[in-house]
Amino acid sequence: MLFNSIDFAIFLPIVFVLYWFATNKNLKLQNFLIVTASYVFYGWWDWRFLSLILFSTIVDYLVGRALASEETQQKRQIYLWTSIVVNLGFLGFFKYYNFFIANFISAFTLFGKEINGSTLNIILPVGISFYTFQTLSYSIDVYKRRLKPTNDFIAFSAFVSFFPQLVAGPIERATHLLPQFYKKRTFDYSKAVNGMRQILWGLFKKVVIADNCAEYANMIFNNSADYSGSTLVLGALFFTFQIYGDFSGYSDIAIGTARLFGFDLMQNFAFPYFSRDFAEFWRRWHISLSTWFRDYLYIPLGGSRVNTARAIRNTFIIFIVSGFWHGANWTFIIWGLLNAIYFIPLLLSGKNRKHLNTVAQGRYLPTFKELISMGFTFALTVFAWIFFRAENASHALNYISEIFSPSLFTVPEFDDMRKAFTTLVLVCIFVLIEWTGRNDQFAIAHSFSKQKIYVRWLFYMIIIFAIFWFQGDKQGFIYFQF
Amino acid sequence: MKIFVRKTILFLLLTVLFIETISAIFILTKVYLIAYPGKEIYHVIKKSKEKNKSKKLLIADSVGREMFSYKENIHGINSLATNQVIGMVGQYLLLNNYLNAGNEIDTLIILFNPTSFKNNLDQNYTYHYFLKPFYKKEYSSLFSKTVQEQIRKIPYRQFIRIPHIQVSSWAPEFESSDIPKYTFLSPISVEYLSKIKALSIKHNFEIIISPTPTNINKKDFIENININELPPTHLEKEFNDYFNNIIYLDSTNFVDGIHLLHPEIYTDKYLSELNK
Numbered sequence: 001m002l003f004n005s006i007d008f009a010i011f012l013p014i015v016f017v018l019y020w021f022a023t024n025k026n027l028k029l030q031n032f033l034i035v036t037a038s039y040v041f042y043g044w045w046d047w048r049f050l051s052l053i054l055f056s057t058i059v060d061y062l063v064g065r066a067l068a069s070e071e072t073q074q075k076r077q078i079y080l081w082t083s084i085v086v087n088l089g090f091l092g093f094f095k096y097y098n099f100f101i102a103n104f105i106s107a108f109t110l111f112g113k114e115i116n117g118s119t120l121n122i123i124l125p126v127g128i129s130f131y132t133f134q135t136l137s138y139s140i141d142v143y144k145r146r147l148k149p150t151n152d153f154i155a156f157s158a159f160v161s162f163f164p165q166l167v168a169g170p171i172e173r174a175t176h177l178l179p180q181f182y183k184k185r186t187f188d189y190s191k192a193v194n195g196m197r198q199i200l201w202g203l204f205k206k207v208v209i210a211d212n213c214a215e216y217a218n219m220i221f222n223n224s225a226d227y228s229g230s231t232l233v234l235g236a237l238f239f240t241f242q243i244y245g246d247f248s249g250y251s252d253i254a255i256g257t258a259r260l261f262g263f264d265l266m267q268n269f270a271f272p273y274f275s276r277d278f279a280e281f282w283r284r285w286h287i288s289l290s291t292w293f294r295d296y297l298y299i300p301l302g303g304s305r306v307n308t309a310r311a312i313r314n315t316f317i318i319f320i321v322s323g324f325w326h327g328a329n330w331t332f333i334i335w336g337l338l339n340a341i342y343f344i345p346l347l348l349s350g351k352n353r354k355h356l357n358t359v360a361q362g363r364y365l366p367t368f369k370e371l372i373s374m375g376f377t378f379a380l381t382v383f384a385w386i387f388f389r390a391e392n393a394s395h396a397l398n399y400i401s402e403i404f405s406p407s408l409f410t411v412p413e414f415d416d417m418r419k420a421f422t423t424l425v426l427v428c429i430f431v432l433i434e435w436t437g438r439n440d441q442f443a444i445a446h447s448f449s450k451q452k453i454y455v456r457w458l459f460y461m462i463i464i465f466a467i468f469w470f471q472g473d474k475q476g477f478i479y480f481q482f
Numbered sequence: 483m484k485i486f487v488r489k490t491i492l493f494l495l496l497t498v499l500f501i502e503t504i505s506a507i508f509i510l511t512k513v514y515l516i517a518y519p520g521k522e523i524y525h526v527i528k529k530s531k532e533k534n535k536s537k538k539l540l541i542a543d544s545v546g547r548e549m550f551s552y553k554e555n556i557h558g559i560n561s562l563a564t565n566q567v568i569g570m571v572g573q574y575l576l577l578n579n580y581l582n583a584g585n586e587i588d589t590l591i592i593l594f595n596p597t598s599f600k601n602n603l604d605q606n607y608t609y610h611y612f613l614k615p616f617y618k619k620e621y622s623s624l625f626s627k628t629v630q631e632q633i634r635k636i637p638y639r640q641f642i643r644i645p646h647i648q649v650s651s652w653a654p655e656f657e658s659s660d661i662p663k664y665t666f667l668s669p670i671s672v673e674y675l676s677k678i679k680a681l682s683i684k685h686n687f688e689i690i691i692s693p694t695p696t697n698i699n700k701k702d703f704i705e706n707i708n709i710n711e712l713p714p715t716h717l718e719k720e721f722n723d724y725f726n727n728i729i730y731l732d733s734t735n736f737v738d739g740i741h742l743l744h745p746e747i748y749t750d751k752y753l754s755e756l757n758k
Binding site for chain 2: 005020187193196222223418422457461464465468471473
């Protein structure tokens with residue numbers, strides 16, 4: 001079920017009413033309702049893959065129970081590895097099997113050996129990378145004794161399948177989300193209103209910004225050989241805003257929806273395009289995944305508190321794995337590699353924690369220096385997105401080589417320039433609103449908060465009208481494919 | 483909790499009122515047509531009801547529209563080109579409007595890509611491009627049983643008159659579950675081509691069915707079409723000429739495999755062929 005669908009618009013109020021009016025007196029029943037609603041939500045897309053979620057849930061629940069009663073280190077390790085193998089096994093099969101087979105065959109062909117092997121027609125279950133990482137966090141945290149294992153199967157199932165963030169995150173830690181299922185939730189008016197606001201802003205980002213930009217990004221990337229360098233730059237810019245609007249919009253709707261049910265999810269995006277360097281960008285982009293890799297991969301490898309060579313190795317590992325997490329394609333690996341290359345100079349010069357605050361804090365406008373560093377970081381980000389969006393590495397390289405041709409200095413040209421111009425104006429307005437709200441969790445969290453209620457409501461109505469009026473052609477969420 | 487629910491309901495009601503009022507104003511003042519996707523259909527419908535002295539009328543899909551915009555009158559050809567989403571029934575309705583306005587023609591040109599005849603009002607865009615402009619009382623008597631049945635399959639079709647639906651480009655997900663038994667001419671195309679033929683006899687005009695330049699990758703598909711096995715449209719001779727006149731171009735000549743990169747070149751070529 002998509003957040004921007006009529007199905008969800010009907011589903012959400014029904015679950016909300018049942019949750020707060022019919023099951024609010026019984027925590028177990030409330031959790032059971034969440035599990036049921038989550039399975040309906042996921043099954044709407046393809047009920048067959050519910051078995052995968054259920055299987056992962058049962059395995060990790062049992063692993064948790066086993067870890068609770070086991071003191072022998074060796075056995076504890078076996079239990080942990082059971083969870084890791086099962087979860088990553090599913091992920092590996094559904095997401096990476098064809099990639100590895102195809103590359104394995106290519107590698108042998110390169111050395112003159114012909115081997116037989118066939119790829120399979122595998123459907124990637126939506127959100128598998130997200131819920132796999134979420135349940136893994138539980139097994140690892142229980143193993144490391146950072147979390148007491150649960151003996152409440154319903155609460156644990158609700159934690160694994162919680163519908164607002166099941167298919168595209170934020171990837172929650174068991175230490176943060178699971179305890180929220182143990183406590184009785186009481187309705188918090190201001191939290192719910194804030195949730196509604198965040199849902200609204202998320203919808204605007206997705207339906208107006210991402211879907212409109214997608215139309216042009218798709219057109220230009222899919223026919224890149226026919227376009228001039230300047231048009232290709234525009235295509236990369238459209239994709240830059242598409243992916244941000246799409247993914248951060250989804251996160252906003254997920255966080256806002258969770259708030260309606262009394263839950264707090266972690267912030268997933270913190271205005272990343274206003275970053276002054278790449279270290280800051282990665283503290284602000286897909287925070288739940290970056291911190292997951294930081295806590296469960298980077299730090300166990302030694303992080304940056306090792307000698308320089310190992311610190312560089314660790315950085316490459318985390319970025320490449322992060323790229324590969326996005327999909328079984330070399331383009332994602334190159335994208336990760338590029339980000340590592342952007343990051344390493346900051347790490348080596350000890351400047352990776354230079355910009356911990358928000359840009360231009362306490363001021364309306366950035367300084368010239370801030371503007372230059374933001375522009376530079378943004379330009380490098382756009383460049384890296386070309387690899388992320390391209391069909392394959394050679395497509396990306398052709399795209400880039402065409403950008404750096406004399407046609408870069410021509411006027412961009414493609415079908416329906418007027419509508420494209422409208423989209424660009426919308427993007428500019430969006431960036432302005434994001435800039436004004438950059439100190440908050442999401443851009444309109446406190447917009448007009450000191451004004452009278454009718455002013456605030458009018459503002460929200462205008463956003464809703466803009467969603468109807470300027471909506472782009474409906475597109476799926478990009479991150480569903482990861 | 484109760485305050486939240488009450489306020490939310492009040493807010494939603496006010497929002498509906500706000501949005502529908504603004505949308506209704508946009509419809510009345512026609513402001514919505516400024517940046518509306520598919521606005522050309524409304525312009526073409528308006529044009530189809532106006533008096534025109536041209537004796538040659540052209541109806542076309544979106545490739546044909548690139549070659550003969552409805553905004554221009556090229557070499558005395560009056561163009562009502564829109565796109566294939568309106569189906570052959572939409573093209574027929576435009577022609578019918580045109581003739582009912584008292585216009586006389588000697589030639590009707592149907593300029594279509596070979597893949598466009600397959601439309602059976604079964605695409606996502608049908609809601610936006612066909613239902614909104616044509617699903618009206620004015621045209622209901624001209625809908626065949628097949629068209630009515632097809633329309634009944636489209637979800638939320640009753641909502642098209644709600645102002646904000648009318649001004650937005652929203653359309654529900656719609657994918658027909660029927661597996662088509664045809665590859666070239668859809669049942670609706672067959673019915674409405676026959677109706678067009680009937681109009682040509684009644685109003686005494688000639689019909690020319692012309693192909694737009696076609697991607698070479700469609701050549702095998704087209705060559706596999708057996709003209710003798712096509713359902714009867716009373717336009718067999720015209721279709722015979724149609725297949726003989728297809729120009730195949732390689733993919734580099736297209737923006738997206740169907741639409742032309744340089745349509746103006748083919749407009750000139752087509753006109754010189756037509757004059758011959």
